[in-house]
Amino acid sequence: xxxxxxxxxxxxxxxxxxxxxxxxxxxxxxxxxxxxxxxxxxxxxxxxxxxxxxxxxxxxxxxxxxxxxxxxxxxxxxxxxxxxxxxxxxxxxxxxxxxxxxxxxxxxxxxxxxxxxxxxxxxxxxxxxxxxxxxxxxxxxxxxxxxxxxxxxxxxxxxxxxxxxxxxxxxxxxxxxxxxxxxxxxxxxxxxxxxxxxxxxxxxxxxxxxxxxxxxxxxxxxxxxxxxxxxxxxxxxxxxxxxxxxxxxxxxxxxxxxxxxxxxxxxxxxxxxxxxxxxxxxxxxxxxxxxxxxxxxxxxxxxxxxxxxxxxxxxxxxxxxxxxxxxxxxxxxxxxxxxxxxxxxxxxxxxxxxxxxxxxxxxxxxxxxxxxxxxxxxxxxxxxxxxxxxxxxxxxxxxxxxxxxxxxxxxxxxxxxxxxxxxxxxxxxxxxxxxxxxxxxxxxxxxxxxxxxxxxxxxxxxxxxxx
Amino acid sequence: xxxxxxxxxxxxxxxxxxxxxxxxxxxxxxxxxxxxxxxxxxxxxxxxxxxxxxxxxxxxxxxxxxxxxxxxxxxxxxxxxxxxxxxxxxxxxxxxxxxxxxxxxxxxxxxxxxxxxxxxxxxxxxxxxxxxxxxxxxxxxxxxxxxxxxxxxxxxxxxxxxxxxxxxxxxxxxxxxxxxxxxxxxxxxxxxxxxxxxxxxxxxxxxxxxxxxxxxxxxxxxxxxxxxxxxxxxxxxxxxxxxxxxxxxxxxxxxxxxxxxxxxxxxxxxxxxxxxxxxxxxxxxxxxxxxxxxxxxxxxxxxxxxxxxxxxxxxxxxxxxxxxxxxxxxxxxxxxxxxxxxxxxxxxxxxxxxxxxxxxxxxxxxxxxxxxxxxxxxxxxxxxxxxxxxxxxxxxxxxxxxxxxxxxxxxxxxxxxxxxxxxxxxxxxxxxxxxxxxxxxxxxxxxxxxxxxxxxxxxxxxxxxxx
Numbered sequence: 001x002x003x004x005x006x007x008x009x010x011x012x013x014x015x016x017x018x019x020x021x022x023x024x025x026x027x028x029x030x031x032x033x034x035x036x037x038x039x040x041x042x043x044x045x046x047x048x049x050x051x052x053x054x055x056x057x058x059x060x061x062x063x064x065x066x067x068x069x070x071x072x073x074x075x076x077x078x079x080x081x082x083x084x085x086x087x088x089x090x091x092x093x094x095x096x097x098x099x100x101x102x103x104x105x106x107x108x109x110x111x112x113x114x115x116x117x118x119x120x121x122x123x124x125x126x127x128x129x130x131x132x133x134x135x136x137x138x139x140x141x142x143x144x145x146x147x148x149x150x151x152x153x154x155x156x157x158x159x160x161x162x163x164x165x166x167x168x169x170x171x172x173x174x175x176x177x178x179x180x181x182x183x184x185x186x187x188x189x190x191x192x193x194x195x196x197x198x199x200x201x202x203x204x205x206x207x208x209x210x211x212x213x214x215x216x217x218x219x220x221x222x223x224x225x226x227x228x229x230x231x232x233x234x235x236x237x238x239x240x241x242x243x244x245x246x247x248x249x250x251x252x253x254x255x256x257x258x259x260x261x262x263x264x265x266x267x268x269x270x271x272x273x274x275x276x277x278x279x280x281x282x283x284x285x286x287x288x289x290x291x292x293x294x295x296x297x298x299x300x301x302x303x304x305x306x307x308x309x310x311x312x313x314x315x316x317x318x319x320x321x322x323x324x325x326x327x328x329x330x331x332x333x334x335x336x337x338x339x340x341x342x343x344x345x346x347x348x349x350x351x352x353x354x355x356x357x358x359x360x361x362x363x364x365x366x367x368x369x370x371x372x373x374x375x376x377x378x379x380x381x382x383x384x385x386x387x388x389x390x391x392x393x394x395x396x397x398x399x400x401x402x403x404x405x406x407x408x409x410x411x412x413x414x415x416x417x418x419x420x421x422x423x424x425x426x427x428x429x430x431x432x433x434x435x436x437x438x439x440x441x442x443x444x445x446x447x448x449x450x451x452x453x454x455x456x457x458x459x460x461x462x463x464x465x466x467x
Numbered sequence: 468x469x470x471x472x473x474x475x476x477x478x479x480x481x482x483x484x485x486x487x488x489x490x491x492x493x494x495x496x497x498x499x500x501x502x503x504x505x506x507x508x509x510x511x512x513x514x515x516x517x518x519x520x521x522x523x524x525x526x527x528x529x530x531x532x533x534x535x536x537x538x539x540x541x542x543x544x545x546x547x548x549x550x551x552x553x554x555x556x557x558x559x560x561x562x563x564x565x566x567x568x569x570x571x572x573x574x575x576x577x578x579x580x581x582x583x584x585x586x587x588x589x590x591x592x593x594x595x596x597x598x599x600x601x602x603x604x605x606x607x608x609x610x611x612x613x614x615x616x617x618x619x620x621x622x623x624x625x626x627x628x629x630x631x632x633x634x635x636x637x638x639x640x641x642x643x644x645x646x647x648x649x650x651x652x653x654x655x656x657x658x659x660x661x662x663x664x665x666x667x668x669x670x671x672x673x674x675x676x677x678x679x680x681x682x683x684x685x686x687x688x689x690x691x692x693x694x695x696x697x698x699x700x701x702x703x704x705x706x707x708x709x710x711x712x713x714x715x716x717x718x719x720x721x722x723x724x725x726x727x728x729x730x731x732x733x734x735x736x737x738x739x740x741x742x743x744x745x746x747x748x749x750x751x752x753x754x755x756x757x758x759x760x761x762x763x764x765x766x767x768x769x770x771x772x773x774x775x776x777x778x779x780x781x782x783x784x785x786x787x788x789x790x791x792x793x794x795x796x797x798x799x800x801x802x803x804x805x806x807x808x809x810x811x812x813x814x815x816x817x818x819x820x821x822x823x824x825x826x827x828x829x830x831x832x833x834x835x836x837x838x839x840x841x842x843x844x845x846x847x848x849x850x851x852x853x854x855x856x857x858x859x860x861x862x863x864x865x866x867x868x869x870x871x872x873x874x875x876x877x878x879x880x881x882x883x884x885x886x887x888x889x890x891x892x893x894x895x896x897x898x899x900x901x902x903x904x905x906x907x908x909x910x911x912x913x914x915x916x917x918x919x920x921x922x923x924x925x926x927x928x929x930x931x932x933x934x
Contacts, residue, residue, distance in 0.1 A: 004515060005582035005801050008566055011511035013579055015586075016593075019507045035857045037835050037864030037882070040486045044478035044612050045512055045568070045598065046532075048471060065513075068533040068564050070602050078561060082549060094545060096563065097535050099475055101512070112480055115472035119482075121881035122874075123867060126483075131512065135537050145511050153867070160841070160867040163850065171857075285847035286854045334472050368504050374627070380752035383630065387753045390502045390638075397504030400590060400620070400627040407589075414588035415504070 010136070010144030021361050022147075025352060026129055028175045029149050033127040036168045038151050041126040043108040045133075046099040053100075055107050055333075063134045065144075066097035073098070101133040105150040105345075106330065113154055114334035127151040129348075143349065149322075152343030154331050159275055161342045162308050162326065163282040169312060169322065169344050170288040176351065177360060178314060181321070184295035186309045187276050188325075190260060191299060193269020198240035200232055206303060208232060208240070213299035216318065220245065244297040253280055256294040272307070279308060304330050307342070317354060322346035367395070370435070371417040373408050374399040375424040382423050385433060385451060392452045412438060423448075477603070477611030488828050489614075492819060493596055495642045496616050500594040503635045505618050508593040510575040512600075513566040520567075522574050522800075530601045532611075533564035540565070568600035572617040572812070573797065580621055581801035594618040596815075610816065616789075619810030621798050626742055628809045629775050629793065630749040636779060636789065636811050637755040643818065644827060645781060648788070651762035653776045654743050655792075657727060658766060660736020665707035667699055673770055675699060675707070680766035683785065687712065711764040720747055723761040739774070746775060771797045777811070784821060789813035834862070837902070838884040840875050841866040842891040849890050852900060852918060859919045879905060890915075 007013050014022065030040075046067055053061055069077050074096065081094045102108060105128045113124065129149045136142055151168060153161045166183060173181045191212070195205050211226040218226070220241055227237035243263055250256045261273055276294065283289040300309045300323055307326030314321060324344035332339035355361060372386050386396045397415065399408045412420050422434040432445040446454040474480050481489065497507075513534060520528055536544050541563065548561045569575060572595045580591065596616045603609055618635060620628045633650060640648045658679070662672050678693040685693070687708055694704035710730055717723045728740055743761065750756040767776045767790055774793030781788060791811035799806035822828060837856055839849050853863045864882065866875045879887050889901040899912040913921040 003517070003581075003801050005518075005578050007511050007578075007582075008513060008515050011513070013511070013575075013582070014507075014509040015579075015583065016506035016508070019509055023507075035860075035862050037838075037862060039483035039834060040481075040490075041483070042481040042486055044474050044480070045600065046475060046478070046612075048475050050470070051472075062538070065537075065566075066535040067568075068535045070532075071529070074561070078548065081545065094541070099532075101534075108480075111472050111474075112482075114470075115474075115480070116482065122878050125864070133512065145513075156867040158867040158869075160846065160850070160865060164865060164867070167850075167854065282847060282850055285850040287851075334470050367506060371504075379627065380749060383627070383634075383749055383752040384754075387634065393502075395502050395504060397592070398627060398631060400623040400625040400631070402625075411589050 008144070010138030010142070012143065012145070016367065020367075021356070022348075022352060024361070025176065025348065025355065026147075026149070029172050029346060029348075030127070030129060032168060032172045032175055033149075033151050035171075036125075036151075036164060038125045038127040038168075041109070041112060041128045042130060043102065043105075043112065043128070045131075046101050047108060047111070049097055049100045051111055051334075052103055052107060056103055060103060063136055064103055065101040065133050065135050067099040067101070069096055069098055102130070103134060104132055105130065105148050106152075106343075109150070109152060109154070110331045110333050110335075113331055113339060114336075117335060123156050124154040125152075126154075141349070141353065147348040149346040149348050150343060151345075152331075152341055154339055154341045157328070157340040159278045159282065162275075162279045163286060165324065165342055165344050166279070166283060166292065166310060167286040167288050169310070169324075169346070170286075170291050172346065173291075173312065173321075176355065181312055181314045182291050182293045184298045184311045184313055184320075185276060185279070185292050186295055186298045186300075187272035188305045188307060188309060189266070189268045189272030190264070190276070190296060193264035193266040193272065194240060194243050194260075194296060196266055196269075197264050198243060199236045200240065204230070204232055209299045209303065212240075212244070212297060215244075215297045247294075247296045253292070253294045256296070260296060275308065300325065310344070312346075314354065319350070320347070321350050321354070368397045368415050368417045369394040370396045370419045370421050371408075371412050371415065372396065372398045372421045372423065373405065374402055375422075376402040377425065378423050378428055381428065385421070385423060385448060388451050389455055392455045394455055475611070477605030477609070479610065479612070483834065487834075488823070489815075489819060491828070492643065492815065492822065493614075493616070496639050496813060496815075497594070497596060499635060499639045499642060500616075500618050502638075503592075503618075503631060505592045505594040505635070508576070508579060508595045509597060510569065510572075510579065510595070512598075513568050514575060514578070516564055516567045518578055518801075519570055519574060523570055527570060530603055531570055532568040532600045532602050534566040534568070536563055536565055569597070570601060571599055572597065572615050573619075573810075576617070576619060576621070577798045577800050577802075580798055580806060581803075584802060590623050591621040592619075593621075608816070608820065614815040616813040616815050617810060618812075619798075619808055621806055621808045624795070624807040626745045626749065629742075629746045630753060632791065632809055632811050633746070633750060633759065633777060634753040634755050636777070636791075636813070637753075637758050639813065640758075640779065640788075643822060648779055648781050649758050649760045651765045651778045651780055651787075652743060652746070652759050653762055653765045653767075654739035655772045655774060655776060656733070656735045656739030657731075657743070657763060660731035660733040660739065661707060661710050661727075661763060663733055663736070664731050665710060666703045667707065671697070671699055676766045676770065679707075679711070679764060682711075682764045682766075714761075714763045720759070720761045723763070727763065742775065767792065775809070779813075781821065786817070787814070788817050788821070835864050835882050835884045836861040837863045837886045837888050838875075838879045838882065839863065839865045839888045839890070840872065841869055842889075843869040844892065845890050845895055848895065852888070852890060852915060855918050856922055859922045861922055 052064055077096050131145050132148050133145050138144055195208050200208055207230040211223050211230055215223050224237050224241055228234055247256050247259050250259055257273055257277055280289055283292055298311055304327045305325040306328045309325040311320040311323035322345055326342040328340040329338060331341040370389055372382050386398050389396045417438050419435045419437055427434050431448050433448050434445045436443050519531055544563050598612050599615050600612050605611055662675050667675055674697040678690050678697055682690050691704050691708055695701055714723050714726050717726055724740055724744055747756055747759060750759055765778055771794045772792040773795045776792040778787040778790035789812055793809040795807040796805060798808040839853050853865050856863045884905050886902045886904055894901050898915050900915050901912045903910050
């Protein structure tokens with residue numbers, strides 16, 4: 001019987017070569033987030049089920065990984081499940097779980113805001129880079145365990161926040177050498193104003209937004225059809241789409257702002273335009289205004305946005321690499337009051353895929369600086385040399401067993417070793433360590449008495465060749 | 468209604484100050500592990516239930532966090548649970564789960580060894596630093612979510628492996644400035660030999676080991692009592708304890724080796740002594756022999772050890788900070804063959820507690836280098852200066868709102884800011900940024916045109932005062 005040794009569907013094992021890439025990207029994201037004054041936060045992998053239930057809609061509730069009750073509590077719950085049955089949508093409901101895996105990083109942040117209210121600064125700027133879990137049907141590029149890289153500012157309604165959050169996102173993208181990205185910018189109230197201007201009733205606004213949100217996937221005609229299916233008059237649907245398309249077709253942000261300003265009457269919508277204009281102006285100061293592009297047809301499905309909405313896109317890549325916006329009514333859900341908030345989440349998995357495609361990951365550097373070959377008669381001396389080399393800052397491995405050189409070289413190749421080091425009888429007699437460059441085959445000998453000084457040159461980039 | 472905003476029992480939220488400490492320690496562990504040529508590995512938070520069940524004994528099975536089946540599979544499982552009942556130990560058994568949270572890092576490693584056999588090097592040296600979850604009763608210092616820091620070498624029986632694994636553990640402890648640690652060393656076959664020498668039957672060996680393992684907690688008399696309760700003749704129990712105590716009482720490793728060699732006859736036990744002697748000798752070469760102390764009464768409960776056993780201890784601290792050993796029959800469980808292995812796990816949570824007690828964490832460095840105060844009339848210029856300062860490598864925050872200076876200083880204090888920066892009307896007229904050191908109150912002005920050069924001095928330790 002061969003046991004199944006695959007990781008569970010939708011999850012992945014990360015071996016060293018993958019992990020080095022992931023860590024390189026996460027390190028950059030983290031450095032940028034911290035440079036903007038964001039503090040790290042980590043929360044437990046699971047939350048009380050009651051913390052998560054009802055926060056992500058019915059579909060989200062279905063996608064939670066729930067943890068089974070344990071011990072006597074499970075026995076009791078099963079007795080109860082048998083005695084009184086509850087059903088919903090024709091399915092039986094059971095209360096067999098007390099905990100569930102984290103589904104996103106926003107609800108935990110809301111819980112943290114309530115729990116530690118007294119000890120957090122007036123503006124809580126936090127980033128959180130941790131996995132989340134969703135019981136989605138696994139598919140190519142869709143995982144059940146994946147990383148989120150969130151950054152949020154809680155506690156301020158100032159547009160400085162939007163500006164800084166956008167600047168952080170732009171800086172990450174620039175550090176990752178995306179030369180062609182842009183951030184699409186919209187505003188919930190602007191969308192609302194356009195829907196009103198198209199003659200769509202306020203109560204159909206939510207459903208209209210869901211349809212508009214699909215523009216990227218199903219195109220204008222598809223959205224029109226969907227709007228009508230959702231009970232919106234054809235004439236209104238056509239008017240809305242014309243407004244969006246005309247605005248989008250204009251050359252620059254200034255022209256789009258001017259166009260939209262003429263088309264809407266709602267004070268809140270005009271205020272939304274003012275806000276976007278301010279964010280664009282302040283972004284001149286951060287050097288990112290040229291990355292921002294007004295896109296009135298972007299809705300970002302999540303209905304919780306209350307102000308600016310943003311989405312990172314790269315030409316030729318469908319979907320977004322991340323997004324966010326202002327959501328002033330969510331973070332206070334556990335604190336029992338409104339807490340303004342604005343944030344951003346990067347789609348690490350998509351970014352990694354794209355970086356890979358674009359050859360961003362240079363030839364993985366050798367994992368091991370020096371592999372010391374095993375000469376059993378000199379093993380103590382070899383271990384001592386390896387110890388000194390490690391103290392000098394080098395990554396060293398020692399071939400653990402007595403074996404012929406062929407086997408040892410095979411291992412060196414499998415481990416991506418820069419140099420193999422020989423300290424056999426001849427080298428010992430001469431008091432020298434012989435190093436062979438695995439890249440070009442060159443050999444050098446260094447005096448063991450000056451090992452540290454000689455090896456330190458390894459650490460200076462560009463000096464290896466003169467070793 | 469006040470929702471419960473605590474993290475689930477036995478889990479913790481890590482705010483920035485905690486997280487910085489944890490990350491500082493993990494970084495050192497990771498650097499040391501990598502310097503020995505260990506590669507990183509990460510596996511999913513959950514495994515298929517069948518991967519984990521039966522691997523940790525009955526108690527371990529009870530402590531697994533199982534994930535509830537979803538959708539139709541749950542409905543089906545509940546129908547089945549009602550129709551045919553299984554019981555064990557008077558409790559009903561239910562098959563309601565397909566996945567369970569990772570309980571340790573060793574079983575996932577065994578799965579990885581089988582799954583990726585073809586692509587891993589002949590000796591797989593991996594480290595893994597990830598959380599594990601156990602449904603233990605939460606208590607002070609006992610968590611349901613905690614980090615493990617494992618390092619293992621798979622594929623070699625050479626004692627070079629033990630030597631290098633011990634050297635890595637010693638190096639971590641030294642880097643963490645534990646001046647007083649030692650690693651207790653024992654060998655499964657030596658314990659077995661002593662048990663035989665005491666006249667205890669081979670089939671009672673396992674139960675005798677469990678009793679001996681409690682020496683640290685219940686003392687010699689307690690162990691004697693427990694041995695008798697476990698069916699061992701009083702005379703044999705006394706003989707075993709006398710052997711262990713006499714060996715332990717000897718001054719040094721050489722004397723203990725000599726003593727033990729005289730007391731045992733089993734060839735495997737004598738071979739075990741030879742192995743320990745070799746490890747001690749090779750550890751002279753790595754500079755760690757003086758940290759190693761033979762301790763024949765250490766059994767490390769886990770019965771899976773087959774060779775050397777080690778345990779890190781610190782005087783005055785009960786229990787261990789980590790431990791490991793050789794276990795040649797475990798890692799091959801999914802591969803269907805024996806794969807020799809030897810490794811080590813550090814108890815991060817205990818190490819963190821101890822470092823905290825010992826004042827290892829120096830005054831947390833300021834989280835923010837510069838907080839730019841908000842002067843609304845100059846906001847674009849301020850954002851531009853902050854952007855330039857970040858490019859120069861500094862961590863900067865901008866107070867997001869218009870507010871009086873008192874409120875802004877309060878925030879500066881809450882965020883642990885090194886300098887606050889003023890760019891109001893006066894500073895703008897002079898073209899200077901005024902910086903106030905939050906530590907000593909000193910003020911300096913730097914010309915905005917030379918911002919980068921002036922700020923770079925921040926980055927050179929010891930240069931701050933001459934800014």
